[in-house]
Amino acid sequence: MPESPEVQVLAEFLAERLAGRRVDEVDLIEFRSLKTRARPLSSLVGAEVEGAARYGKHVDLQLSAGHLVVTLGRHGWIRWNDAPPGDLEPDSPPALATLAFDDGGVLEATDAGDWVSLGVSVVDAASEVPAIAKLGPDPADESFSRADFDRAVVGRRKQIKAILQEQESLSGIGNAYSDEILHAAKVSPVAHAATLDGRALDRVYDETIGVVRGAIAARRGIPIHELKAAKTAAMRVHGRAGEACPVCGDTIREFRFASTTAEYCPTCQTGGVEL
Structure with missing residues (x-):
């Protein structure tokens, strides 16, 4: 996607x-x-x-x-x-x-x-x-603020991965980058936003901006017919089920729910629990 x-x-x-x-x-x-x-x-x-x-x-x-x-x-x-x-x-x-x-x-x-x-x-x-x-605020935009993030996320009884992909809440993020953001933030993809404490919310906010804007900077200069391959090659957890986590070495798992999947590291994100 x-x-x-x-x-x-x-x-x-x-x-x-x-x-x-x-x-x-x-x-x-x-x-x-x-x-x-x-x-x-x-x-x-x-x-x-x-x-x-x-x-x-x-x-x-x-x-x-x-x-x-x-x-x-x-x-x-x-x-x-x-x-x-x-x-x-x-x-x-x-x-x-x-x-x-x-x-x-x-x-x-x-x-x-x-x-x-x-x-x-x-x-x-x-x-x-x-x-x-209907699009929500875009984390790639320099005007994107913590207030924009908090309005989209804080207090919601919905899985954080689903919120990150919800275009009416935060625009432009899909399945792959939501996995990357949550792995970098050390947050479980199935955690409800309402259960995240202040430090976890800080990490998700920082990594939402950092992952999206960092990827844009990394893709510039790549021919458009090579962009999909470059995206795939840059993924740390998405599409990497069965491989070693680049942070801790644990095995990356895949979790299927509804019509989508999540790739995550149990050690980094779920306290060692497999989803």
């Missing part, structure tokens, strides 16, 4: 690469991905790119004719080709929508899932997309 560090670098790449370019052609391959039927993708033909931005896990391509918001969902991404794409590698995810530009480059919105999770919306402002309008 794309999360804020990689999506931030993707948006920065698009802003730099596409500024001033004109949309020459569009193609909507998967009609279910278009969320604004009254504003077709074709309405962007002839428009000039003015910039790009990130909102949570969404990319906002800002054009003279409106905004193209790509909601990446669970398996979505954006692929860039400096020339019209040829034959793809066998494991390459299919493009659901494409934009071709006046310099010959092609932007492809892709989805690697078995069901369509990626969405594209043509709007006058990014805030018209319901999922963006």
